[in-house]
Amino acid sequence: IRRNAGEQEFHQAVREVLESLGRVIGKRPAYADNALIERICEPERQIIFRVPWTDDQGNVQINRGFRVQFNSALGPYKGGIRFHPSVNVGIIKFLGFEQTFKNALTGMPLGGGKGGSDFNPRGRSDGEIMRFCQSFMSELYRHIGEYTDVPAGDIGVGSREIGYLFGQYKRLTNRYEAGVLTGKALFYGGSRARREATGYGSTYFVQRMLETRGRSFDGSRVVVSGSGNVAIYTMEKVAQFGGKIMACSDSNGYVIDENGIDLDLVKEIKEAQRERISEYARRKGTGSHYIDGGCIWDVPCDIAMPSATQNELTGRDAKKLIENGVIAVGEGANMPSTPDAVRLFQEAGVLFAPGKAANAGGVATSALEMQQNASRDSWTFDQTEKRLAQIMENIHDTCAATADEYGAPGDYVLGANIAGFVRVAEAMDALGVI
Numbered sequence: 001i002r003r004n005a006g007e008q009e010f011h012q013a014v015r016e017v018l019e020s021l022g023r024v025i026g027k028r029p030a031y032a033d034n035a036l037i038e039r040i041c042e043p044e045r046q047i048i049f050r051v052p053w054t055d056d057q058g059n060v061q062i063n064r065g066f067r068v069q070f071n072s073a074l075g076p077y078k079g080g081i082r083f084h085p086s087v088n089v090g091i092i093k094f095l096g097f098e099q100t101f102k103n104a105l106t107g108m109p110l111g112g113g114k115g116g117s118d119f120n121p122r123g124r125s126d127g128e129i130m131r132f133c134q135s136f137m138s139e140l141y142r143h144i145g146e147y148t149d150v151p152a153g154d155i156g157v158g159s160r161e162i163g164y165l166f167g168q169y170k171r172l173t174n175r176y177e178a179g180v181l182t183g184k185a186l187f188y189g190g191s192r193a194r195r196e197a198t199g200y201g202s203t204y205f206v207q208r209m210l211e212t213r214g215r216s217f218d219g220s221r222v223v224v225s226g227s228g229n230v231a232i233y234t235m236e237k238v239a240q241f242g243g244k245i246m247a248c249s250d251s252n253g254y255v256i257d258e259n260g261i262d263l264d265l266v267k268e269i270k271e272a273q274r275e276r277i278s279e280y281a282r283r284k285g286t287g288s289h290y291i292d293g294g295c296i297w298d299v300p301c302d303i304a305m306p307s308a309t310q311n312e313l314t315g316r317d318a319k320k321l322i323e324n325g326v327i328a329v330g331e332g333a334n335m336p337s338t339p340d341a342v343r344l345f346q347e348a349g350v351l352f353a354p355g356k357a358a359n360a361g362g363v364a365t366s367a368l369e370m371q372q373n374a375s376r377d378s379w380t381f382d383q384t385e386k387r388l389a390q391i392m393e394n395i396h397d398t399c400a401a402t403a404d405e406y407g408a409p410g411d412y413v414l415g416a417n418i419a420g421f422v423r424v425a426e427a428m429d430a431l432g433v434i
């Protein structure tokens with residue numbers, strides 16, 4: 001704790017994984033040797049850099065940039081870039097740590113990493129976003145590459161930002177290296193279904209988890225927090241599976257719609273116009289309400305899909321959801337439930353899908369984008385979505401089988417932590433003391 005002072009989210013993520021590992025060490029004592037667990041908790045490399053840029057008024061602004069290259073035992077570092085004012089080294093380290101196990105769970109040859117900046121994109125013009133991205137890449141380009149480290153998007157980084165980042169990478173290196181970034185737009189090397197992948201993937205995961213209890217999304221009431229990339233495509237797939245979306249949110253408040261959230265309107269407001277979710281109720285009128293500053297988890301539902309940010313669902317929220325009869329929780333975001341909340345769900349017998357398994361569809365489809373780039377190919381939407389669905393089924397079944405094997409049937413947290421850990425640990429072991 002002293003070594004990583006003040007990095008609360010990183011401590012939280014590490015503690016949660018280590019709590020699952022007692023049973024592994026019992027079965028495979030070799031993992032306690034060679035300081036393997038200590039090595040797995042220490043990033044291979046952390047880069048922190050200055051990002052100076054000029055705003056529209058001609059003032060020079062300075063932000064801090066990060067890239068944490070956590071573990072490359074299984075493949076090049078892979079993980080998103082986040083632009084949000086809350087970003088600091090502890091947040092990027094927690095995300096990089098989680099990413100390492102998530103990527104291992106996909107079964108694809110990917111290491112783990114994460115990056116970002118404390119830059120706040122809210123209210124910034126297109127020109128400001130572009131100049132910021134160019135400055136950020138002016139340092140980052142030295143550390144990334146198709147065989148080294150392949151960033152993607154995350155909070156505050158979507159296809160517009162990936163475009164500006166890729167443009168600057170190309171300009172600095174004089175190389176059209178499509179495989180250096182994923183989440184690209186289709187016309188310069190992006191993959192079909194990448195935009196949809198995280199939300200669709202977590203919905204596929206939860207659907208399979210529900211099947212273990214003879215349930216499904218069909219006819220159920222679903223609350224999805226957030227209204228960004230993950231939330232929007234979670235809502236889309238849930239609706240395709242017959243679920244009714246009761247509410248969605250942003251960091252200011254949430255909207256409820258008695259008739260089910262109108263996804264076309266959400267897309268229009270959030271993707272096309274980049275406005276606030278409060279606009280939804282203003283435009284929709286009858287049957288919909290906006291609650292400023294309220295807690296979305298007070299809305300009764302059968303299935304909750306937290307898809308906004310870390311620690312957004314607390315013990316208090318978990319109690320409320322349980323009281324209201326929730327049967328399943330699927331984490332689209334990274335670590336959205338606090339440790340208290342996870343414990344309460346598990347004690348109450350609520351099906352619980354942890355983010356590192358349930359939201360792995362995004363990075364898995366990024367790996368499919370890398371495959372298409374490497375073979376200069378472009379797959380259809382259907383073909384890509386089928387691969388995604390298969391991958392999510394496999395991840396689900398691996399977590400469930402691992403939980404069974406280690407004597408904790410139905411505990412997806414334990415299953416995901418152990419299955420991810422064992423894959424990384426085996427690779428690290430094989431590569432010597434690195």
Ligand code: NDP
Pocket residue numbers: 153154155156157198225226227228229230231249250251252307308309310312332333334359360362363
């Ligand atoms: P976006 O930036 O597209 O959307 C984030 C959404 O969450 C916005 O609606 C935002 O609202 C809301 N939000 C952010 N902070 C808070 C908060 N403190 N309280 C309530 N709402 C908040 O990001 P993504 O959809 O890409 O990412 C969402 C989550 O999913 C993150 O945890 C991310 O790490 C995870 N994830 C993303 C993947 C991807 O492929 N994009 C892959 C795997 C995981 P506002 O506009 O007000 O900020």
